[in-house]
Amino acid sequence: MSVRHFLDIDGAATLPTEELSLVDQSVADLVRTQAMGAVHGPAGLGKTFAVERALARRVGEVAACWVSFPSRPTMRLVAATLLEELTRVPVTGRRDRFALTAELLEELADHRGRDPRERLLVVDEAQQLNRECIEFLRYLHDHRLTRFALLLVGGDGAWKVLAREPMLRSRIYRRVVFRELTGEQVCALMPRFHPVYAEVAAETLLFVDDHFAHGNLRDWAAFTATAVELCRAGGRDRIDEAIARNAFALHGGTRAGAATR
Template structure:
């Protein structure tokens, strides 16, 4: 699968590569949705969590109703209600009173099975997490919820005992190991396909550090360098120039 904008970089010809973490996420998400359960995918920034989850959700059974919600600040339960109202595409104006709003959401969520992808979940506080639990616990709703967030997401969820005890699967995304880098980066973009494995290892050690977002930024700069110099392939000089743009002078 090609990714026109891979990990926040406009990177033509980049591909989504099947890492061990992505394969595990695919299995975990499939099982969570089938069970109408909740799961948490967490890990450091740039490790490929959101990309993996979006890829896996697109591979679910046709007709699965997936809605994405994203929070950028500490939301209250009121803010969560409004975000869900928008994500579900409900008609009319949002109700003014919380009890009426809750009835409307529970009625909509009882219509058919739905899956929520809650991205940037590290911004959720206890009140917001509790509201998702409240909706999921409603017997008439048939919700599956995939929380995706940074390390803070895991910490906050663990503190919410009632919700944490209901999490079906926890998955921790980590950096690519050197062995994984050697295996998947040549598949990630054509410019690495014929690169010297030592240059790939050098790039990872000095700039990418097993982080897919770093690899995407580095690849974008190396691609520019190849085009401007007409060199046939990646070399150490090109890498050092790219490092300097990324704030890595070595």
């Protein structure tokens, strides 16, 4: 299983953030205990990348199934989509969600006699699900016939649903919260991210963060991809304020930070 950075920037390195380490440990713990977990936070902070990286390190140990849904899916759509991902066979006909649930319970049953790897179901963009759909996943996970770990990955909306329901929240064994990089983290980590930031003054890094990226890794990646091209075109090894301003212009100008930051 290969893991790619956003925009697949040549020379970019994986940043050793605390969240990356926590996700790696949480995936290991969830697989070991076959429990439920949640990874959540604002968009663009590397949640999916962190889970993909953790699973890439455990290809021989974990049978992972990834699934995502459109906004506000019905329980039948959740059941049908999940069954298709597990079986790789399109769901046809007019089967209702009860019939699909029965098939899901069979597919999610303890499969260690056929495959020694533990199973992990990853629900990406979990904030799209309402309480009933998350409760449906909980039902599948807790059923006496099934054996799999369940990881919900997405925006903070997913955690808001879980937090309102004690029966759901109490089942979350591992929880990792992603937040934007602080200014201190930007100065410490970005020089490790790409050579164009090597030995760049902290003031310049903070200038980029304050006017464009605001601690968001996806925005930093977008800026970096553009900055690399500008440095190459100008015969430069690293960025300065002039290159930063040119990059801002190519992205439509500076960007306001999130209201919560």
